[in-house]
Amino acid sequence: MSDSKPSKLVIVGGGTAGWICAAAFARLMGKAIDIELVESEAIGTVGVGEATIPQIIRLNTILGLDERDFVKRTNGTFKLGIEFVDWGKPGSKYLHTFGDAGMSLASVPFHQYWSRAASLGHDKDLWHYSLHQVAADQARFGKLDRVGNTSMTGLAYAYHFDASLYAAYLREFSEERGVTRTEGIVSAVARDAQSGDITSITLESGKEVKGDFFIDCTGFRALLLGQELGVGYQDWSHWLPCNSAQAVPSERLDTLVPFTRATAKQAGWQWRIPLQHRTGNGHVYCSDFITDEAAGDVLLEGLDTKPLADPRTIRFTTGRREQFWSHNCAGIGLASGFLEPLESTSIHLIQSQVSRLLQLFPTSKDASKERAEYNQRCSNEFEQIRDFLILHYHQTEREDSEFWRYCKNMKVPDSLTHKMELFASSGRIGRDADDLFREASWVQVMLGQGITPRGYDPMANCLTDAELTEFLGNVRKLIERAVGSLPSHEAFLAQ
Numbered sequence: 001m002s003d004s005k006p007s008k009l010v011i012v013g014g015g016t017a018g019w020i021c022a023a024a025f026a027r028l029m030g031k032a033i034d035i036e037l038v039e040s041e042a043i044g045t046v047g048v049g050e051a052t053i054p055q056i057i058r059l060n061t062i063l064g065l066d067e068r069d070f071v072k073r074t075n076g077t078f079k080l081g082i083e084f085v086d087w088g089k090p091g092s093k094y095l096h097t098f099g100d101a102g103m104s105l106a107s108v109p110f111h112q113y114w115s116r117a118a119s120l121g122h123d124k125d126l127w128h129y130s131l132h133q134v135a136a137d138q139a140r141f142g143k144l145d146r147v148g149n150t151s152m153t154g155l156a157y158a159y160h161f162d163a164s165l166y167a168a169y170l171r172e173f174s175e176e177r178g179v180t181r182t183e184g185i186v187s188a189v190a191r192d193a194q195s196g197d198i199t200s201i202t203l204e205s206g207k208e209v210k211g212d213f214f215i216d217c218t219g220f221r222a223l224l225l226g227q228e229l230g231v232g233y234q235d236w237s238h239w240l241p242c243n244s245a246q247a248v249p250s251e252r253l254d255t256l257v258p259f260t261r262a263t264a265k266q267a268g269w270q271w272r273i274p275l276q277h278r279t280g281n282g283h284v285y286c287s288d289f290i291t292d293e294a295a296g297d298v299l300l301e302g303l304d305t306k307p308l309a310d311p312r313t314i315r316f317t318t319g320r321r322e323q324f325w326s327h328n329c330a331g332i333g334l335a336s337g338f339l340e341p342l343e344s345t346s347i348h349l350i351q352s353q354v355s356r357l358l359q360l361f362p363t364s365k366d367a368s369k370e371r372a373e374y375n376q377r378c379s380n381e382f383e384q385i386r387d388f389l390i391l392h393y394h395q396t397e398r399e400d401s402e403f404w405r406y407c408k409n410m411k412v413p414d415s416l417t418h419k420m421e422l423f424a425s426s427g428r429i430g431r432d433a434d435d436l437f438r439e440a441s442w443v444q445v446m447l448g449q450g451i452t453p454r455g456y457d458p459m460a461n462c463l464t465d466a467e468l469t470e471f472l473g474n475v476r477k478l479i480e481r482a483v484g485s486l487p488s489h490e491a492f493l494a495q
């Protein structure tokens with residue numbers, strides 16, 4: 001590296017993480033820096049990761065991707081949320097939508113009015129007033145910024161897509177913008193004797209690739225950050241015990257519903273992701289509580305359509321690297337840690353790590369301040385998402401298997417206990433300002449998992465009982481009208 005700033009960036013790994021990094025750096029720093037990505041077709045990618053959250057739209061906007069082209073090329077579909085089946089107790093069901101239920105009034109969130117109505121004997125659940133729920137029930141989707149002329153927000157959405165097509169799409173985008181791709185297996189890493197910084201990697205072919213800054217996108221191997229630089233791993237299995245997954249594609253669904261489904265099973269849960277050409281399925285489980293063979297049977301029994309291949313097993317340990325950036329190397333994607341896919345957060349973590357790295361990219365040889373800031377912000381983000389995931393497992397009435405008894409009775413982080421107790425008391429949410437999950441998300445999952453607040457915000461008393469009934473009725477009517485004007489998800493995709 002020159003004394004001033006890095007001029008050559010080397011990305012090792014060409015999975016979703018590697019190619020998102022390449023695309024973002026090419027788009028935003030391509031004129032200032034040379035970018036080379038090294039990947040190995042022989043090693044391949046993890047090959048899963050097909051459900052996203054709405055923040056991906058920001059990434060696509062920054063990259064300048066055309067949505068129609070993007071959805072078409074990745075066989076994508078639209079996603080309004082995740083349906084959780086059998087989580088709070090067997091037979092229960094709720095949709096964690098990307099939007100708000102109803103609309104706030106006088107700065108009081110809608111769920112507080114609904115809570116007050118419930119205390120008066122009103123029997124409709126919160127989702128009766130959710131635009132997303134009503135659209136999902138009818139398998140409808142369309143672009144809707146606002147409901148009628150009201151302040152009720154419209155449809156917030158994300159995508160499902162084919163992971164391999166997505167990586168190929170970003171590869172094409174990156175190569176067109178000057179990223180050099182090098183094929184080969186990294187077999188050695190050279191470091192500066194004084195600073196310990198990485199200076200080059202050598203491939204099995206003998207080719208040496210030099211760089212000033214390295215991004216480790218080698219997946220669970222964490223070849224540079226973990227193996228070479230020796231950065232340790234914080235294991236969070238005691239809170240998020242699932243450590244295995246079996247994934248299998250199946251035929252496409254007859255009706256393309258605009259949501260992911262996550263169904264709780266005896267020792268984990270099963271996902272169903274509807275794509276245009278097939279359905280993605282997987283069973284995430286803890287191998288301490290079920291054998292691989294039995295887990296495979298659970299997966300196949302839970303399919304809605306005919307399997308198209310044999311299940312593939314993937315092992316993981318939930319947790320994070322002690323540091324996300326060490327020396328002149330940042331780990332992004334699975335190399336930086338893993339939070340299981342229950343809320344589809346991994347691709348978002350890649351995106352936010354890349355944008356953070358761009359914001360804090362070294363401007364001189366000494367990047368210790370930027371590195372410290374980066375590590376702190378990444379740690380916070382991982383911990384916030386971790387707590388949200390634990391909530392799904394811990395807040396349950398399920399006691400029908402050893403796995404669920406463990407989850408129900410485990411000690412959870414104090415930060416989460418506080419949030420649950422606050423909500424149980426008055427339906428209020430105590431979240432950090434920079435928490436990825438909005439108040440509406442916490443409310444839906446708390447309620448969906450079975451916490452009923454004992455009280456409600458006294459400001460919700462600003463309406464008389466009759467006004468409250470009228471308000472709820474009007475909200476529902478507006479939603480029905482808005483959803484009625486949407487095309488089916490299938491028809492929207494066909495456009």
Ligand SMILES: Cc1cc2nc3c(=O)[nH]c(=O)nc-3n(C[C@H](O)[C@H](O)[C@H](O)COP(=O)(O)OP(=O)(O)OC[C@H]3O[C@@H](n4cnc5c(N)ncnc54)[C@H](O)[C@@H]3O)c2cc1C
Pocket residue numbers: 012013014015016017018038039040041043044045046047048049050051052184185186187217218219220221223245282314316332333334335341344345346347348350
């Ligand atoms: C079961 C499961 C389900 C998931 N579902 C979702 C989901 O629904 N939504 C979501 O957002 N995320 C999901 N994820 C996470 C998502 O799959 C990953 O975040 C994403 O695929 C990024 O992976 P990656 O690029 O970090 O690693 P990988 O895909 O493993 O890529 C690693 C790359 O490094 C290369 N490599 C490794 N070693 C070497 C070497 N020695 N030399 C050269 N190259 C090397 C490989 O060839 C490959 O190109 C899921 C993960 C799992 C395990």
